Amino acid sequence: MTSFAAREITPGAEDEYRITVTVNGERRVVEVEPRLLLAHLLREGLGLTGTHLGCDTTNCGACTVLVDGTPVKSCTMLAVQADGRQVTTVEGLGTAGELDPVQEGFSVEHGLQCGFCTPGMMLSARALLDREPDPSEEDVRWALSGNLCRCTGYQNIVKAVLWAARKEAGR
């Protein structure tokens, strides 16, 4: 743990709660203040800085992670609410040797520019393809409508997700 909102952990301190979260398949036991946001636990507590913070009001979606497979904006979920749950961040997409098709699609179709919205965007896309392997363009646009991008104009992001869908279907 780094210093952020956790400082020195005092075991049994009254204002801290011990929680167990499985992050990218790895079981993590941490003590957190009740007010600590999940996004800050991931970024500062666990050093997973791929989850970005954009707006603090649940609008931009840069902080999107998957909680038990569902896209969640981690800037408005408390860390304690993730107790006992499975969290997937961008660092959990793909493997060391191989990119997830969504990651590959974003690069192939130039679906990113500054890269700041990209992790959240990809996790929303991943959740879509997990429930709908053959989405229409309209499906993709609707599924990503909670994630803002200021660089790309979305057209290439949509193409990237459809590319990933095709790749996963072996087409």
Add this chain to the structure above:
Amino acid sequence: MTALDETAIGGLGASRRRVEDARFVRGRGHYVDDIHLPGMLHMEILRSPLAHARIVSIDTSKAWEIPGVRLVLTGEMMAQRNLAWMPTLSYDTQAVLATDKVRFQGQEVCVVVADDPYIAKDGCEAIVVEYEALPAIVNPEQAAAPDAPVIRDDKEGQTDNTCYRWAVGDAAATERAFAQADVVSSLKLHYPRSHPSPIECCGSIADYDAGTGKLTVYMTTQAPHIIRAAVALVAELPEHMIRIVSPDIGGGFGNKVPIYPGYVAGILASILLGKPVKWIEDKSGNLSSTGFGRDMYLDAQMALRSDGKILAVRMHAVTDQGAFFADAQPSKFKVGLLHSAFACYDVPVGLITAEGQYTNKAPGGVAYRCSFRVTEAMFFQERMVAAAAADLGIDAAEIRRRNLLTDDRFPHRTAFGFLVDSGQYHKCLDLGLDAIGYEEFKRDQVAARERGRLLGIGISTMTEPLGAGNSREYDILGIKMFDSAELRVHMTGKAILRTGAKTQGQGHETTWAQIVSHELGIPADDVIVEEGDTDTAPFGMGTYASRSTPVAGAAVAMVARKVRAKARKLAAHLLEVSEEDVEWELGRFYVRGAPERGATIQECAAAAYSNMPDGMEPGLENNAYYDPPNLTWPFAVYIVTVEVDPETGVWDVLRVVAVDDCGVRINPMIVEGQIMGGLTEAYAMANMQFQTYDADGNQVGSNYMDYLLPTAWETPGFELHEVVTPCPHHPIGAKGVGECAAVGGPAAFVNAVHDALASTGVRNIDMPVLPDRVWQALQDGRDVSGAPPVRSDS
């Protein structure tokens, strides 16, 4: 031996996949908030809740009592160190932390530094500030009223709220032309205030090392060298002991050019505490206090012959500057490059006058995806042309045909002094009209109208000046607007390139390597690109105003040519011939008349370290500072079709066609990405994105719940087309492109909606063309102003 295939090595014209993506798609970007230094503290800003108020007292004692709070700074404490005020990029001053008054809602009043940001926020909440409210001024009309309170009473000699006055053109000749006009077409409108709003907010980590005396600041800045110079001036630190590092940036769009109070307060906090201090702005802080764009009023007339030929234009612009004049713009021009209006048309004379007014709103007027107010210029121009066409009953495409410069007119000196050097305007227009099916749409439109459906088509054509300087005319705070590149080729023929620009999504790491590849034949994958660290990068003016490719990109080509010149000497040595007998083809020198005898660029690189001729300085590296002879002049045609719902005023985009001539394209994939991003900004500004203030100066749109940005759902699809007219003075023929669509696009959307309403007699609905405004216009057939409200009690 066959010559290299340039596309295969990732050279000019290759849609090379971006090297940046490898880290970004893995979540391994390196943005400022991702940096964690040992012992780092966190800073938060307490902002003013009022737009205009005298500070009666500030009590910070409760904040100091909170465990974990390390420092609280007030304006008074800053003033003791001569840091309460700082210079802006437009020769004004701006409060770092307020001392006397607050002048806009969201202004920085105190900062709290603590062990973590949660505690720092607690500290801000514990500070008690007593204010005495003053009347708020929320638009330039109020500001110019004779009895208006003086907002900038801190400035000696400032007796009213006027910030600047500026004029360009020939007043007498313009009057004469108007006197001879068959028709005078008038238009008044407001280009609303809009915030660039990159998803990543501003932030910094100031790290002052008392042991070495060196200050390192990791910072979200598009212009690290300008910041270093400003910090040297403001903090009175020696420039060689300041290192500004701009890591990955989560979007800039002009918002990350200025120096902000948070940076300065963070630096002082680090110096006082001897520890690194991180400040990461929240979204409402970003939207309510950092550089906005636009907020300009136009009162314009156009003199025309009855056949649609433009004889003269007269434009008066009033800018709402907010509390401090903080435009990031070339110092010679007080309202940016507004005078680039009508550069694509044959307009013999004109007059532009402008004035700025201080108001109780956030400071700025930054170049938001814009080459210094050209966005307003081109919007005004294209709305004026559309209005004139409607007034004369001339088709919107036809009036452009009659006035656009023809190919034989270049170079062309505009009425306002620019030299427009190249373009194929009519070819681009025809291509766009063809692509959208203009004549067919016009027929469909008539038929649809008979059935009660409102279809509209809007055209926008424009050329804009991108790539400031030249250094004769363009400087910021006296620093000439050139740019730079340094290239070092290692002994194995791999290379590192550094420039004075700073990428924020434009893909410099990818495209600069392609220029090197084009010039030297080194595969692009063998060239690594670094930017943003003032200790290692050559001095440059940074990335904004679409200036990277025109200026830094040119420097890349020039430094590569210098390196090639030395490699030629090495090749002559290796081939044992005189330099004059050495010929170049991509990636290889060979002996004239004996092409089989050659030396590759890699062999030359090896020789530079292992086998140089006697007397030659070892190594293969160089630098280049590039001062462009002129701006670059891309041309674009944007055509939009819409359908307006007469019951609700909602308009849907049917099609968007873009024809962009940005000269030679280095990486077509990236260029198209830039155009689509710009078109989305254009759609946003036309449709939904704006900031306004109520009569008390409360900002509406200071968070993403109120500040609407388009999502994937609303954003239309785009059809892109290309024409290539190489820039005559750029070393590889490229022109700027990053903001063309954001500059020229809005008028196409807005003109389309007005075209749909043509039968109502409505001449102008201000942006954003919201459904309720359209509905109102449909109800009473009158124009709809979007100007901010006037105080109810005045």
